[in-house]
Amino acid sequence: MPLTRSKSLPATENGGSDSGRSVAGILYKWTNYGKGWRSRWFLLRDGILSYSKIRRPENVNLLSPSEDLRLIGDISTDRFSRMKSCSGRSRRKHHKTIGIVHLKQVSSYRESKSDHRKFYIFTATKTLHLRTDSRSDRAAWLQALASTRGIVPLQSISGEFSFVSPKDLSISTERLKKRLLEEGMNESLVKECEQIVDSEFSEVQEQIKLLHEERTKLLNALRQLEMANLEAETSGIHDDVYELRNLKYSSLPRGKYSECSTSASSDGKLEFEDITEEDDASFHDTKESFSEPDVGSVHTHFKRRTKLPDPAEKQRGVSLWSMIKDNVGKDLTRVCLPVYFNEPISSLQKCFEDLEYSYLLDQAYEYGKSGNSLLRALNVAAFAVSGYASTEGRHCKPFNPLLGETYEADFPEKGIRFFSEKVSHHPTVIACHCEGKGWKFSGDTNLRSKFWGRSIQLEPVGILTLEFDDGETFQWSKVTTTIYNILLGKLYCDHHGVMQIRGNRQYSCTLKFKEQSILDRNPHQVNGFVEDVTGKKAATVFGKWNDSLYYVAGDGLNKGSASLLWKATKPPPNVTRYNLTSFAMTLNELTPGLEEKLPPTDSRLRPDQRHLENGEYEKANEEKQRLERRQRMSRQIQESGWRPRWFEPQGESESYKYTGGYWEARDDKSWDDCPNIFGEFTEEVVDCA
Numbered sequence: 156m157p158l159t160r161s162k163s164l165p166a167t168e169n170g171g172s173d174s175g176r177s178v179a180g181i182l183y184k185w186t187n188y189g190k191g192w193r194s195r196w197f198l199l200r201d202g203i204l205s206y207s208k209i210r211r212p213e214n215v216n217l218l219s220p221s222e223d224l225r226l227i228g229d230i231s232t233d234r235f236s237r238m239k240s241c242s243g244r245s246r247r248k249h250h251k252t253i254g255i256v257h258l259k260q261v262s263s264y265r266e267s268k269s270d271h272r273k274f275y276i277f278t279a280t281k282t283l284h285l286r287t288d289s290r291s292d293r294a295a296w297l298q299a300l301a302s303t304r305g306i307v308p309l310q311s312i313s314g315e316f317s318f319v320s321p322k323d324l325s326i327s328t329e330r331l332k333k334r335l336l337e338e339g340m341n342e343s344l345v346k347e348c349e350q351i352v353d354s355e356f357s358e359v360q361e362q363i364k365l366l367h368e369e370r371t372k373l374l375n376a377l378r379q380l381e382m383a384n385l386e387a388e389t390s391g392i393h394d395d396v397y398e399l400r401n402l403k404y405s406s407l408p409r410g411k412y413s414e415c416s417t418s419a420s421s422d423g424k425l426e427f428e429d430i431t432e433e434d435d436a437s438f439h440d441t442k443e444s445f446s447e448p449d450v451g452s453v454h455t456h457f458k459r460r461t462k463l464p465d466p467a468e469k470q471r472g473v474s475l476w477s478m479i480k481d482n483v484g485k486d487l488t489r490v491c492l493p494v495y496f497n498e499p500i501s502s503l504q505k506c507f508e509d510l511e512y513s514y515l516l517d518q519a520y521e522y523g524k525s526g527n528s529l530l531r532a533l534n535v536a537a538f539a540v541s542g543y544a545s546t547e548g549r550h551c552k553p554f555n556p557l558l559g560e561t562y563e564a565d566f567p568e569k570g571i572r573f574f575s576e577k578v579s580h581h582p583t584v585i586a587c588h589c590e591g592k593g594w595k596f597s598g599d600t601n602l603r604s605k606f607w608g609r610s611i612q613l614e615p616v617g618i619l620t621l622e623f624d625d626g627e628t629f630q631w632s633k634v635t636t637t638i639y640n641i642l643l644g645k646l647y648c649d650h651h652g653v654m655q656i657r658g659n660r661q662y663s664c665t666l667k668f669k670e671q672s673i674l675d676r677n678p679h680q681v682n683g684f685v686e687d688v689t690g691k692k693a694a695t696v697f698g699k700w701n702d703s704l705y706y707v708a709g710d711g712l713n714k715g716s717a718s719l720l721w722k723a724t725k726p727p728p729n730v731t732r733y734n735l736t737s738f739a740m741t742l743n744e745l746t747p748g749l750e751e752k753l754p755p756t757d758s759r760l761r762p763d764q765r766h767l768e769n770g771e772y773e774k775a776n777e778e779k780q781r782l783e784r785r786q787r788m789s790r791q792i793q794e795s796g797w798r799p800r801w802f803e804p805q806g807e808s809e810s811y812k813y814t815g816g817y818w819e820a821r822d823d824k825s826w827d828d829c830p831n832i833f834g835e836f837t838e839e840v841v842d843c844a
């Protein structure tokens with residue numbers, strides 16, 4: 156029973172639109188390097204593209220008895236049998252759908268420029284690489300995708316099935332009357348018959364009316380549900396009750412990290428030390444008490460910038476793959492990446508990005524002070540999640556600071572000041588310390604990374620400590636971050652694992668960052684709870700790390716009455732390819748009068764990073780290479796007894812504590828013991844370091 160090859164008709168030849176039709180056919184889908192291109196049965200129906208292992212030909216017409224199905228490409232039996240014998244699997248298996256893409260979620264699709272049979276479908280989390288047999292088949296698929304995109308299934312419910320409203324329904328007894336009279340029945344009897352029929356009918360009409368009302372209600376409910384679903388997909392969950400009080404002052408810190416150092420993996424997996432140099436960052440906690448009145452007492456008289464400088468040169472496009480492919484066979488850990496892969500932010504500054512929502516800690520402090528320990532714990536949890544929001548859409552590497560490089564952030568408008576230093580190069584550790592109104596935050600992080608071929612997994616080592624002035628403390632560690640699509644497709648990162656926020660008093664919190672699965676319709680989810688010392692759940696927390704966090708008191712069975720804890724700010728209007736948040740854009744700014752106050756070790760003075768920010772790529776690259784040469788001597792410097800200037804290692808624990816004195820030294824401009832790490836260096840520098 157050979158099936159004929161259907162021509163790929165443009166949508167218009169089919170009465171205007173393909174919207175109501177299903178389209179199906181065989182496409183080759185790129186799977187992985189091991190298996191390469193695999194043929195799959197693709198079906199596009201109601202805005203959903205699904206694919207399965209190959210169907211048998213006799214099923215092609217049986218998808219659904221009345222379905223208007225258009226086939227694209229060669230669907231001859233011959234081809235099926237060929238495929239069948241290739242796969243050699245049992246028939247049953249072939250029916251299972253193995254992938255689904257909702258066209259609502261498709262961000263774009265495009266044809267390959269180099270191969271006339273290939274095209275790509277991009278969703279937020281995945282790219283499908285597809286190939287047809289011919290250029291015209293590709294055109295037909297793209298056309299089908301274009302015409303199906305945006306159909307809302309409800310259209311068909313309310314459209315096709317819609318029927319006349321019950322009040323327009325009527326019957327006529329004329330024919331009955333005529334017939335009965337023909338039979339010679341007397342008029343009064345005929346009238347009685349007519350009345351019986353009428354009353355029976357009005358009962359039916361009543362029932363239809365009820366059904367109609369019910370149907371209208373149902374449709375409305377469905378519409379609302381779909382709206383809610385759409386909203387939830389785009390933004391998270393709606394805020395019902397709680398209006399976030401955005402306190403004017405704010406505070407605090409936390410840390411992040413930056414580049415990758417690698418650790419050996421015993422199971423034969425590729426190791427990855429850091430594609431460029433090596434880096435790690437760290438956080439540290441300190442019990443240091445801080446001279447309070449300074450924070451936030453001075454007000455900034457300048458406005459921070461809202462965009463990065465316009466690039467001086469045009470950016471050259473370099474793909475990561477083009478860099479790596481030239482190094483095939485070489486040790487991947489030694490591949491040096493040019494500055495095009497960097498963002499104009501150093502890891503020291505990136506740590507401060509975690510403090511964007513420091514007002515949550517100010518709120519936490521206030522709640523605790525007024526006796527509401529639960530809301531204190533909840534705000535701390537929201538703070539711990541909020542730091543991840545800025546990682547969305549970022550795919551460039553922060554600069555790996557030089558040993559001894561520092562970064563200060565004085566933000567009186569937020570009521571905080573932050574300081575970080577790169578305290579070790581082998582392993583890379585960054586320590587930070589931040590003071591806010593009523594609290595202090597500190598930590599050190601060292602990232603362990605594993606290279607898995609197509610993804611890199613980063614595991615932060617180190618503890619973050621938050622200490623309120625009233626003695627309550629919370630400690631936690633960051634979860635694992637995986638960077639996907641290193642070689643192919645769109646690079647993105649996801650955070651997953653369990654975060655335990657341990658408090659020293661009544662409440663602690665456990666948060667689970669859900670690992671994203673392929674084609675996940677609801678990525679970035681975070682769920683958890685706050686429990687008291689007896690282990691009783693006091694509140695349930697849920698949301699998304701890139702968007703918002705909500706809580707419900709108790710065990711969280713009633714999500715309807717959730718209250719908003721934190722909502723991420725919108726991306727800025729002036730995004731660049733770095734996708735920095737508005738806050739991140741201000742971090743490398745040399746605000747008026749600042750340069751004279753900075754020590755020579757501050758990240759803002761790092762020349763390659765400054766050139767990159769200005770879009771002077773050639774100069775940036777030259778300087779980067781120069782500083783990397785210096786960086787290579789770091790191990791030697793460290794081994795010859797170098798000590799961090801502002802932090803102190805804590806025994807064997809590999810953690811660091813702020814020794815204090817930075818802001819005081821800044822007041823006196825006493826930077827004499829801070830080496831000019833970005834300047835020309837000689838062996839001398841090494842000696843005196």
Ligand SMILES: CC(C)CCC[C@@H](C)[C@H]1CC[C@H]2[C@@H]3CC=C4C[C@@H](O)CC[C@]4(C)[C@H]3CC[C@]12C
Binds near residue numbers: 496634638641
């Ligand atoms: C392969 C290279 C060129 C591209 C990778 C670049 C980007 C995606 C990588 C490089 C360094 C990474 C960051 C390193 C450290 C941390 C701290 C961690 O607690 C949260 C994630 C975060 C903030 C990572 C996010 C992703 C990141 C910014």
